[in-house]
Amino acid sequence: MVERKRTEMISRDEAVRRHLQVLYASQTREKQIFISDLKEHRKRKDRQMFNSIIYAIGPKWYQALSVRQRCALDALEMSIYQDLLEGRPVRCIVIMHKLGLVPLPSFTELMSCVFLGRNDPKEMLAQLYFSTYGYPINGKRISYCLNARLILSAILYLGLDNLIFLLEKTFAPDKSAGEPEPKPKRKPPVKVPSPYLAKMVAFCYEPPQIRRKPPPPLPDLAVLNEPYEEEPIMQKPPPPPPPPPPPKKRLPISYCEKLAGINPIRPHVPSTTDIYDSRKSIKPKGKTRSKTNILENGTKKKKKYGIGIDFRKKNKHRKKLVPPTTSLWNAQYTINGVFQVQGKTCFVLGNVTILPALGELIHGGYALVGGQNINIHCGFRGRAPALKPDPCDCVKKWQDTVFKYVKETKCTCGHYFDLRNEGHFSQEELQYFVKPTIHAPFQFNYDTIYDIDAQKLYVEKEFKRIWDTDSMLRVDDSIANKLLEKKKKKKKAEKDSKKDGDDDDTSRMRNVPSHSCLGMNPKITDYLKCALRLMRKVNVAARLPDLHLVPELKEWMRQRLYGKLTSSERREYLRKSTTYWSMLRTLADQGFGHVSPPKDPLYGVPTTWKHKQSLNDRFRQYTDRYKLTLFRSHAYVTNMLWSTMYQAEFPDKKFREIYFSYLFSRVQDIQLIHPYSKRETAERKTTLMNKRYVCLPPGVEPKT
Structure with missing residues (x-):
């Protein structure tokens, strides 16, 4: 009995321990999942914050310049003038050094850029950028090195004041708006015979609220309403073409003269100079070479080693051996070696074998010779040439077979190939395709490939037909005419208000067409895009890519649209x-x-x-x-x-x-x-x- 109670206690404790282990494991797993989700959430938040920091920087090429760099750029125009007078860019190279360019451009390259940009320091920096990297400043790149960022930021700094001046001129309020209406004058209070008869008004004190001054109304921005196209990112320039092949080696003139049979005529040289004639002396055959040479005057001279000797050697090419040929395709032979016989090189052949001809053997019977039967060989029978194959029409046969199988064979569920729709759709009613319109091309409808519900397809087709014919609105002719008249009156009133110039900023923003670069709800960057595009001919800095993202320009446009910042x-x-x-x-x-x-x-x-x-x-x-x-x-x-x-x-x-x-x-x-x-x-x-x-x-x- 005691042992039974003890086993029950042990089993109960084991069950409790196992339950605690399962509970602890589940809670630990939940905590691990929560911690992993929290880490992912924080990573996502940090990534978003980092992207917002990068967006606040501006374009990819924008680099903040220190006071020393800006002061050096302020003196660039005078330095260009003085360097042109002197003829060498000693002052401009110092400014490039203060700007932080590493490595510095060469004197020749910098001097050519100074001459091309002599009228405008921004043009000089643009030429330096083009000569260094091989593409103009208005080309958008994926990434920029530090030198490129410094040059482009220097161009922006030199043209920033002029850009802001042009923006102020573009977004200046219209003069036709006139002065604001004067406030109505307060009427003098009516005198009461007794102060006790006057009405008493109790005022609740409210602290004064500082409201920012509303910005002036925007002018007529019809000039900016042109479609805007984003500049594509310039790819790396293709590698240069391979160099041309080297010119062919020209033969010396003496070789050509020798082929033409031209012999040079040389003057007579006296014997005291010991200069030999360049022509080769003719030697008789069979005689040994003498150790003396004959001069032009007939006297003999001993052979010398030094200045007066012609060291030109005779080119002796070894004659290449050519193996023998029998001009028979079925002849085989082995070469045992090459020997020299009577001064000539000859091939020594081991054995020559003639292979049998191609074809079948013609059997001529047997003959008994010396008690043995011998086959009589009557030559070889030639084989007939292969027949020319007939033209193949396997593609047509395959297509007809496939279509026949699709038309005549049913699937396992008993439906034909057109999925419950017996017969063929016409081209207009084919639900798998969307008909082309003025604004959309011919498209394939991917949603109806696996849709086999005939009722749904019929409803969609009928609804589309009704919607296309405008019969779903069911509007009477009288009501339609009234609506058209209202629209015409509204358009006429809007045109008159535009001519008078008394419409406010919001109405102008609503009247901006949707196809323009501003759009229906223009943002700060949209205004900058359209305005800076018109300044590219006036200012070199306006040609920089993504200029609408520069923080100084965005801050100016924000202040122009919404006024100064409040304390909040x-x-x-x-x-x-x-x-x-x-x-x-x-x-x-x-x-x-x-x-x-x-x-x-x-x-x-x-x-x-x-x-x-x-x-x-x-x-x-x-x-x-x-x-x-x-x-x-x-x-x-x-x-x-x-x-x-x-x-x-x-x-x-x-x-x-x-x-x-x-x-x-x-x-x-x-x-x-x-x-x-x-x-x-x-x-x-x-x-x-x-x-x-x-x-x-x-x-x-x-x-x-």
């Missing part, structure tokens, strides 16, 4: 800046924008004074390369930080100067130790803490 909107900008900076700070902790120095094993090896100079040269190249990568990374991070600042929305020169004092405009100003970099400061701190009480040989790192 300023607080919203500040809140966005704090959220953006908290995200960028977390990214900086993870290594965003950080450039770790490359480790070269050469500097950890013990060396001697013999390698000092080569090590110094290598280290100089090493630091220059590292500084350049650091400069590009800091330029990218600076551009991102500047667009997310609250002060960057309303740029001030002093604030810009303070902000860019820690950030560099050229590579020479970069220091390898950055006091403001949070991650690098932490890395230096840990390195110093590890090496504080440890003395290790060079190249060996302490254990962390």
